[in-house]
Amino acid sequence: MATSCIPAPCFVHGLYALPTHSKLLSSLQDKAVNAMPAENPSTSLTTLKALAVASLVTIAAAAAVIWIAVSQHERQLQSLRTETVERLGRIRANIESTLNGSLTLTQGVAATIHAHGQLTDAEFATIAEQLVGSRRDVRNLGVAYGTVLRQVYPRLGNESAIGLDYRQNPKQWPKVEQTIQSGKTVVDGPLPLVQGGIGVISRTPVVRPSTPGGPASYFALVSIVIDLSTLLDQAGISAPDVGLNLAIQTNGQVFHGDSKLLEQNPVELDISFPGGVWRIYAVPASGWPSDWWRQDPVISMIGLALILAVAATSFYAAFAWRHRTRLYESLRESESRYRHLLDTAPAAIVLHRQGRIIFSNREAVRLMAAHDPEDLLDRPVLDLLHPDYHSVVTDRLAALKAPGDEAPPLRQKLITLDGRVIDADIASSAVMIGGELAVLAIAIDTTRSVRAEAQRQAILDDLQRSNDELRQFTSAASHDLQEPLRQVATYVQMLERRYGPVLDQDGRDFIQYAVDGVIHMRRLLHDLGLYAQVKAAGAPLKRLEIGPILDRVRESHDDQLRRLGGRIDHDPLPPVMGDEGQIQQLLNNLLDNALRYSRIGVPPRINVSAIRQGAFWLFRFRDNGIGIAPEYQSSIFDVFTRLHGISQSQGTGFGLAICRRIVERHGGQIWVESEPDQGSTFLFTLPTA
Template sequence: MDLILAHKRVMKVCELTGFSLIIQTSIATAISEIARCAIEHGEGASLKLGIDGTATRKYLVARIEDSIDFSLKCQEALNYAKRLVGNIEVIKTPKGIQIMMKHLLNFSGTFTPGKIDSYADYFKNEPAISPYDELRRKNLLLQEFADKIRDSEDDYRTLTDSLPLMMFTLNNRGQLTYSNKWIEQFLGIPPKEITAAAWQNIVHPDDYATFNRAVTAALQKATPLKGQYRLKEKGSGNFVWHMITALPLKNEKDAQVKWMGFMVDIDAHRLAEKTLKDNMDLKEVQEKLFENQQELQTKIVELNRSNYELEQFAHLATHDLQEPLRKLFFYADALKTKYHDKFDASGLNMLKNMTNAVSRMKELITDLLNYSQLHQQKLDFNPVDLNVTVQDILKDFEITIQEKRALFDIGPLPLVNGHALRLRQLFSNLISNALKYSKKEVVPHIQISVSQTDEKFVFLVKDNGIGFEPQYKDRIFGLFERLHTRDQFPGTGIGLSICKRIVELHHGHISATAVPGEYSAFEIELPMAAVVN
């Protein structure tokens, strides 16, 4: 509907500004071709029509602009439009793309602001139209043209070639006796080769049987042929909907002598029909959704209340559990220190196991509290220098690094727009895992690097540790997921879950790859919008 309206308004503007009918059609067709591409490949294109220039030279100007560059996908349409208008310029701007089309005005009058405002008022008050009405007007226009060009074959050829329609004439045997240049350009077949058999390769297989019956009946009965069929376009190989009309023409003796016809691209019209049907289906769905809206809102209120209560419970539970754990740890340590001589080896081992259990419980509660806070928290982003962040983390692990004699290979890292504390927690967890899951008797070697694509930065944290089986690459990010026993490697199984949530809060993605016994690698993708140059 937008495409049809654009065509109609351009035609009217051309009429108001004094262009001939042929020039009107050429300009409107050129603009419609670009508009069709903008509708198909753009995101929110707009068309503006106006008058520009100096006091002595005025131009009719059409500007189609969009936030994305759709011109790469419509080069054929641009070339076609340039053949019709000529003065077309593609301008790329920081906000997107503009396609400017200009045509010199021959109108001798004066274009005052009041006159231009009257044009705008006309379009504001014009009645609504339908796609069918637009096609009907084109058919009437073509009939008028056909009557005017009978007397001159040269004029006929010039005129038909200037129209953006495929026009032809047939003899009584159905053979093509004349065609304008658009038929060969669209079909990619010389007119002499368009025989009755050739149409089977031109018309869509699903439409051919109906098309063949209609043509046969029209030729036998000398009745008009009218129908909508899909024709194969040479350039793209796509089938495009066309309205095909062929009218029998008689001589002065009322004898049938030939057929004259034309094929009009109605792909936009068919698309409008399909969109209308889809909108009706959508309306039914919307009505059903509206019926459930109240129930949904009630459930949302209940869910919000439940989430709030769960947040309060998690906060209180984690804090209330800390106090008895501290007492258990204190009394266990006091027993071990004050009554060390009164315990045998078995008793001391029990105290040790109790202390370790308390430490694991405290670590688990702390990790749970951190994970819970991530789901509740809305992060405020600020510039964060990851070079400084990683160096601070290495200082925190200085003792472990010295004990394991770990080696680090860290490349230059960018300035990231994010939450400093959470990004530090992210890289701290990954470095901690790399140190923790290192191989015995092998010096840990940890690499941290970054690469850049058009839309994102990709950070890589890779080690030469024990690795893991490939089937666990998604599972390891789950809550409480562990691939080893606590006797082998300590931990709660929450660290990577926290990493995953932090990356998601920064609108990114984290993934893992590994080879058992060779290495583990964690890849963090952050969109360019989250990075400060």
């Protein structure tokens, strides 16, 4: 069968050489029997010989007992060390499983971003929630596009991290830069966390073409923060029945346990994970056995030398045999689990050497429409690939020159044994099998997702066309309706001039209402056109100085400010990346709003300031006007929304909606903080220059 090509883990091969001591016992017994003297007729001579033989036997027995005691002590120590290694191995396996399971979450997110590009916040939250699940050791999972952290899960409690530019963080940037330059996952830690405790940080870069068919380059960085204490608790290291004193070390520094334990002749194992190795040390909780003469006093053993030797040796032989048998069974179970894990993996797994398949799991058999693994065994790999991908795959395989070399996931087309063409994401890595270099390929069927993505893109294209047509219609309508309205206003005003003297007050009021209505409608159409063109007709973003723009806006409102006795103050304002016309429109609308809703009899006081927040500037536009009731604060940025009950409002309901659209076009956010009769503060963010 093809599965026979996978060897069991080699670290168990040495467990079959445990020594036995039955030959040693037989040799001692034979020597004792052969040393017994023959009887002699002479009593004295016999006595002397008996005493001599007894002395010799006693000395030999004493020497044998001492030798056996020493040997037994060493065997017990070795047995205890073996048992300690076994128990430590289980702990090591738990830590590796938990740690690797959490660290590789970044690869899942990275693979999704590599395949689909930048994720929306909702997509990221859904993927992160599915991946993290109930893992208590994961503090947070984040994605930085470029060098700016854009998405964090869970978001609650981590809001302040969003927008962090790693280049501005001297503590994290060196490791981030190392990750980006290496193109591989880099693990940092254990190290103290800002939130408290000790943690491990894994960062995985995402490399993808910036344009379809273009060269691959760095695109994003996926990071995960793992709480070390929770990780170790989940691995059972603090369980009351663990029976071991432990210490864990990395780079010569002990970060868990007592460093003095390293002076107690501990057993040690390596904890391996992507990007690093820890070393774990252990001694039994009760310590190693004391010196042999304290454990087995010579006086007690002289009287029962042979009996105790036989009993101790027999017992130890039985124990050693039982221990070896248990290790053998454990090895068989471990190998069975290893094979079962490969065969039941949800991804197709294939091993090939020199271009020919030597192993395929159950999912690979299903994916390629084979009947059993034998159908794929010894088959050339290129026979299963679409010809369009032969050169690409050949180059990827040629780059896998040493164990550990990896080829990142690449979407390819496969040809099944029944002739169908399917899509799959395939990642490869070089491994050693039987002393020879082979390639481990993992494939995930993406046929359905590719089809769904094509359908989704078609829907998005239709939606984009509809939006474009709607914007064109809105722009045309707002422009083409201006002229009829102008004519209506002109003729109504002509009626007023010609027939005003013969009209009563009601007639003149009616004419004024008509003129005001036309003027209001023209303002509505003008603002509607502005709203529709914010995104469609915006200029490219460039470096802007906010101060001069604010000064121009203030000058355009000088008459109104003098009439109201108002004043505008501002702190030194920073440069931003923006569309000059739209930024001026934003400030103009906010100033219009502040003056329109000023308190009667109170001169308007307006202050503009800004503070840095990561890659953005947070601007505060504060006034001392009538304020906004809480029930309106969540809706004032919607189209056609005006404050109810404000008789002096002459707005169209577009001003703040245009503000929000301008800010969002610049990648920022806008909101309001206000209390009635206490004024309002409009806060918005713009990208730094």
